[in-house]
Amino acid sequence: MRVELGDRLLDLSARQIHTPEGIRELSIREAALLGALVEAGGRAVARDTLIEILGDGGRAVDFAVRRIRIKLERESSRPVHLLTVRGTGYRLATTPRPPLRPPLWLGARRVDLETGHVDGPVGAPVSTLTGLEGRVLEVLLRARGEAVGRGQLLAEVWGRPRGGRSRRPDAVLSSLRSKLEELPDQPRYLVTERGRGWRLILSGPPDRPRPPFVGRRAELVALDDLIQSGRSVWVTGPAGIGKSRLVREWATASAPGAIWVDLDEIQRPISAVLAIARALGIDPGAPTHLEAGIRVLLARLRSHETALILDGIDGIEGAEALVGGLGSSGTALSLVVTSRRQDRVPGLQRLCLGPLSGPEALQLYRERTRGASDEPPEGPEGGSGGGSGSELVERLDRTPLAIEIVASVPPGDGASVAPGGLRGAVAWGWRILPSPARRALIACGAFVAPFDRRAFVAACGPEALLSVLVDRCLLAVVDGPGGPWFRLWPAVRALIGDQVTDEVRSAHAAWFVSRAPALIEEIDGPRHEHARDEINLVLDDLLAATTWLVRAGSDGALQLIHLLLRCLWLPHGLFAHYLDHVPPSPRAWLLRANVLRWEGRLSEAEAALRLAERAGLDPMAWAVRRLRCGIALDRGDGSALAEALPRSPSTDPLLWGWYRAHALWLGGDPERALGAMAGVAHQARRDRIRTVEQLATMDLALWHLERGAAPEATQDLQRSLALARVLGEIRGEVYALCVLTEAQLELDDEVGARATLRWLAEVADVVGELSLDGVVQAHWALLALLAGRFAEALSHARAARCLAEARENGRDRLPAIVIELLALAGQGRWLELRRVAGEVDEARGDLQPLIEGFAALADARLGASPRLGASPRLGASPRFPDVPASAHTSWRSLLSLLGSKVGCGRVPTIEHEDRYVRAARRALAPLRDRSGPLRR
16 A cells, blocks of 8 residues: 655555655554554544554554654654644644644744744754743734733733733743844844833845846837837847846836836736736726726726836736737826737737847846956856856846846856856756755745745745845845735746645645734724735735645635635635535534625525534624624614624624614614714724725715715715725725715705716726616616606616616616606606506515506506506506505605606696605615615
């Protein structure tokens, strides 16, 4: 029997373990124990069972396990294959278990937060943190560079009141410094701040100035001329030829406000749209296809007159469609694209870059070596690596990146340079790297997208190695959230190939698992924009880490799925399918219930939630009660919402207050509901949590509008709209515009309503959704109806009806039909009105009396009694055999309404000023319904 364990092969029939270091023999007992673990298929085997198999006591089992770990594991003290299951026994993991937390690097010291081991530099003793020291270090880590006071340490570590004055923290921190600092008397990492407490400093390599640009003057002039003439340019050339550097130099000189988007490591078109939107500072919503994403971008780019630079689009599927759509936008924006492809895109001019000229290449080499010497790097024996500097740059094919890689190595520190341009230079730089730097560079290959310093330290190695790789030009420096980020050059990634091991991928996934709680906290807090930018940038890495963890059967996959589900701006199709491959567990069922709720499948969400509770999830936990509150709110069930809501806030007071306000509103207490929601909005504004403030302000506007307080609703809507624009949330902006239009119609502000509708129509064209187009058409119809332009109102109403029927949405179809009937009545087209009213067979609720009233009105105008529902011209109507008294009352009100506004009858005017607006609001009520598709 043979079993693969990462880079090791377990051969039980031959009783051998094949490792990269050689073949290791197993004893009979060790082979029997491993055979039992293999047959368990990754499940834990009880220690008593292993004792029975070996036929000896427990000490024999423990001794055999220790011997197997010495032969099987890289480090027997940190097993990744033969794992101990506390309280049960042992299990064999065929895929290395990802560590729960990545290691912490403090200078040259590596701290394993799981085991407490502290590995110092070469020759330094290895120490171990005590449990108390580990807890103190974790508190300092959670503070993220902020000072932690004595009271906080006493409360979180020792469980004492915050007002205590114990000296225990001083003793523990002194011991920590002796293990973590090179000079404990002069600490660099565990720093004391007088009057505040202690702070943990995680320093990074200093930012370096960008080296000067050399050569390419003719190409710069050509690029500028092409942009001035055609505004869109496709810059092509082989890898390392200097495309990005040329465009950056042009942007610095000619377009200082250019928008730079690094797409080199991106593969999905939707990820490219998100990256461009992040650079523009907008939220594109959740585009389901590339065309919708392009429309969103074009709407925002219309206001820009600078340049958009898309750097490295080679890996994107459908890149030509993306570039072609942006290039043919007809805006004043200049589009510059860099790519290794030689394709021609319609509407874009092409600029091909070749090698540097001989003098320029030599000048670049001398500039990067910071001297006028013509000396090339030395070979391994101290001799020249290849003739003069001119000969060296020729051997490198005069490729800029290859020259920079070779020039970055100090003289006498390398091997002879082989010819082959960039590939030869990268291979040469790889050969002369120290072993630790080479391992760190291989670990960088696990990252698909750019990464920051913290990610490098967690998954690759100490920060000193990052400086080495940047200095050797093997890592590219790009702009990212909070400072410089790094990525592999494509040529370096090709050299690394498939050398990334399972252990490296485990560390890569562990970094994102450890980062997920902080990102979730930032999404719900004032750093929402920062978290969104970071997630959009590392989205491909998050998906890769989730895939790895799902295959490994790790619980960390649920943590990453939870993070992705909190990113409401991302389409769920990117990651919801992971839940189908996660082993059933209470948390997995809870996440599945959240997905079902957001998809509008409320009954299935409740069923999944019940399964989670049966599997052991605490029904009183806030996550469960929060989901029950959301389901009740989507259904408009006030009693269920009040029952699900806890009596007092626990971990999320803002969200608790928001649900409480809705429970009061649905429970029939509007005054207290308005006060509670205003308190939520005020608290969110004070805490700078703009997403919650925007949502609460929007709800206030809706409630004011339903109570007839249009001026207050308009004021709240203006605030909500401004917040949506600041946050870049297009859907929030859309909903605010829809409700603002209704408020302006309520106030009879035709000028304001027209301006808002033009704005809404532009946004609807951007989003490209039929539902929003239908809302816009319905609002235009209502506005024309109020102004007495019945032909225009009829045209817009029928357009809204067609859009609703195209997507089989009865909720939006009924209001469009009501407006169509009003327009037909205004034109006196009673026969057609009677036919349209008879076609409506799904009217319900508040719309039922209106539809029946329209039918009765048509019968009356055509010469039949409204109580009989028959017409000499139409004959008996099976649809309205007998209109009830309630419908007759509605018909009287509707007839008086039309008589006052249209002059179509002899019925006296009754409350002619408010009846029309009230009927219009009733017709549009489903558009404002909380459970409608637009709100969801």
